Amino acid sequence: MERPVGDLLTPQHNALIAAKMKEHAKNGCPLCHGESWTIASDRVLVLAERPTPGLITSAPVVFIPVVPVVCNTCSFQMHFNAIALGVMDKEGQMTHG
């Protein structure tokens, strides 16, 4: 079964993420000070609010779109908010990078 491609990161998105890392991670990884990073997914992922067990509700679940980036030395992982980063708009559509 083929995976959907709607939330795939483009080379332009990857360049934007690399630029953010270069601009803001001047001291390297906050744990080991390593300076080598990998974008850990080829698409935007989501953090989701955990539903209350046993509670049936029509309230919307909160999703936060993120791009995970992993330190190649110690495996510490951070998440960029995909909307604030500019790879996704507030309606959940991918930008063109």
Ligand SMILES: [Zn+2]
């Ligand atoms: Zn590290």
